[in-house]
Amino acid sequence: MRSFGVEEEMLLVDPDTGAAVALAEAVTDGGEDAPQSELQSQQVETDTVPCTSLDELAGLLRAERRAAADAAARKNCQVVALATSPLAVSPSTTPKDRYLRMAEEYALTAQEQLTCGCHVHVRIESEEEGVAVLDRIRPWLPALLAMTANSPFWQGGDSGYASYRHQVWGRWPSAGPTDLFGTPEVYHDTIDAMIKSGGLLDEGMVYFDARLARHYPTVEIRVADVCMPVDDALLLAALVRGLVETAAREWDKGEPPSPVRTELLRLASWRASRSGLEGELVHPVTARPASAETVVRALLDHVTPALADIGDLDAATEMTGRLLSRGNGAVLQRRTYERTGDLAEVVRSAVTRTLDG
Numbered sequence: 001m002r003s004f005g006v007e008e009e010m011l012l013v014d015p016d017t018g019a020a021v022a023l024a025e026a027v028t029d030g031g032e033d034a035p036q037s038e039l040q041s042q043q044v045e046t047d048t049v050p051c052t053s054l055d056e057l058a059g060l061l062r063a064e065r066r067a068a069a070d071a072a073a074r075k076n077c078q079v080v081a082l083a084t085s086p087l088a089v090s091p092s093t094t095p096k097d098r099y100l101r102m103a104e105e106y107a108l109t110a111q112e113q114l115t116c117g118c119h120v121h122v123r124i125e126s127e128e129e130g131v132a133v134l135d136r137i138r139p140w141l142p143a144l145l146a147m148t149a150n151s152p153f154w155q156g157g158d159s160g161y162a163s164y165r166h167q168v169w170g171r172w173p174s175a176g177p178t179d180l181f182g183t184p185e186v187y188h189d190t191i192d193a194m195i196k197s198g199g200l201l202d203e204g205m206v207y208f209d210a211r212l213a214r215h216y217p218t219v220e221i222r223v224a225d226v227c228m229p230v231d232d233a234l235l236l237a238a239l240v241r242g243l244v245e246t247a248a249r250e251w252d253k254g255e256p257p258s259p260v261r262t263e264l265l266r267l268a269s270w271r272a273s274r275s276g277l278e279g280e281l282v283h284p285v286t287a288r289p290a291s292a293e294t295v296v297r298a299l300l301d302h303v304t305p306a307l308a309d310i311g312d313l314d315a316a317t318e319m320t321g322r323l324l325s326r327g328n329g330a331v332l333q334r335r336t337y338e339r340t341g342d343l344a345e346v347v348r349s350a351v352t353r354t355l356d357g
Contacts, residue, residue: 150329162276
């Protein structure tokens, strides 16, 4: 069974006002169990160790969120799994050399980049298998974005998008979907050419929606918003592992990847970012408009044989039903705002859901 793990970026907020606060240096200075710093001083990152079962991952995710919350509480703030700050914020760059270089080189793109994603790592047997997986999961990644969309508010107002994080993240020069690579050599040659062009500081700035991890034998799927309820992060991880296993089996049987063009993938991602689960998406197979539920269930059907073999099918099916019934993070945030008219209450409600589900 393929091992998998999850990285979650989260905001630090004031318990009273809900505003993002620049306390990452203090919160991350708490020893081995403390969360890690990120680009901006208003956010932190947690990550799990590799595991093999959803139950194990669930325990790890809850423990990591709780440890981050405890570390934040010691510095009089809270962690919240929101992909953007609902309230207006002026981000401040974490004072580390690499981040300061990024802020200088990429100017407003870096300075405004207070966004939080969820990254899923899944083990691969070789780079050949990893590139084959990257080539075959491309059409399905926008569906994952729609399911996890959790950033409707930006600088104190409704952006009109379910995932405005995706729009902001897309400003980086290397962000988004990729063409087919075919071989590890083409993959590495592409990255090497991107770095040599001068447009990227280093390989860490390869912000593809999915990539080979630099330091681990995994593929890393990076398209998703951070998820407010833990269950949504678990569902994301289960579906990603199912996608990787399904793609690896297709490659092993000699089935070619879909030749869908990158331009169409960008459009599908935009639509997922705009609509989330409340409207039509671009169907990954037909490339025609279809309801969000149709697309989500098509994804589940696509990975059903792999999920069944892994033992995750019942759990993934149940969590998918719950997600479609209650809505993603964007729906939950807007529902709270419609009820209260208070963005601070949106944040407070999300803090509770971050820890309690």
